[in-house]
Amino acid sequence: MRGARLARLLAVQHLADHGIPHTSRGSRAVVVVLAEFAANAISHGRTSGRDFEVRVDLAPDTIRIEVTDTRPDRFPRTPADGGLPELPSLYATSGRGLLLVSATADRWDWSVRDNCTKTVWAEQSLHP
Template identity: 65%
Template sequence: MRASEGTPQPQLPALSFRVQLSSTRRGARLARLLAVQQLDDWGIPRDGRTTSTVAGVVAEFAANAATHGRTPGRDFALRLALTPELVRIEVTDTRPDRLPPAPGRVPELPGAAEESGRGLLLVEALADRWGTGLRNSHTKTLWAEVDRSLRHG
């Protein structure tokens, strides 16, 4: 049977971007800046909702990679994939032993005096879908998808 006759073939991302960055606060900041630039290069407006949503998710995932997913001397990776329907964000770090809570199981807001603990709540509010998975015994990936059709830009 030819692919066009029955079973739909999985659609590959039309465009993708991948970069490896140092597991530092500077690397996390650069991840957000590079994501915004890449979306702009793909024709997605910098001032649009899609870009602001992706930037927020990348900032949180990259900060987590640099803070909680850090192994000295090892980098984290940012990957973006663009299809007509969505932007997929993946951040892979080197601490598979530190899995975040599953989507829908993120703890409530921390106290006002707490300096951390809000990031995944933000991701849950911004992303249309998100989750985590082990790539292998040495890395884990946090991923999120942002639907483009709902954000007009």
């Protein structure tokens, strides 16, 4: 999971370099979303010998986070697909990440880029 941690740190530093402080709403949203997307890419989207790719794009009023992995055959359920999975039991150690993404990001979804990769993305407004 060192790759996921490094991705978060680099993304937050990238935002800070463009005037978006670590403590801002946008930066905090990037941390939550990127943590989940990168962890999922490592846990569920990994193909031996290949890694995931992170992209953070800044528009005047929006941040877009993209994580591309190498498993286009495995994809998350989104609200557009009919909703997210039910809440896990209180004692479950996983299964809440995409619920956090839905609560944090303004919108998110995924797409298959080609026969070798898929991209999961989220967008967050910089202004409330």
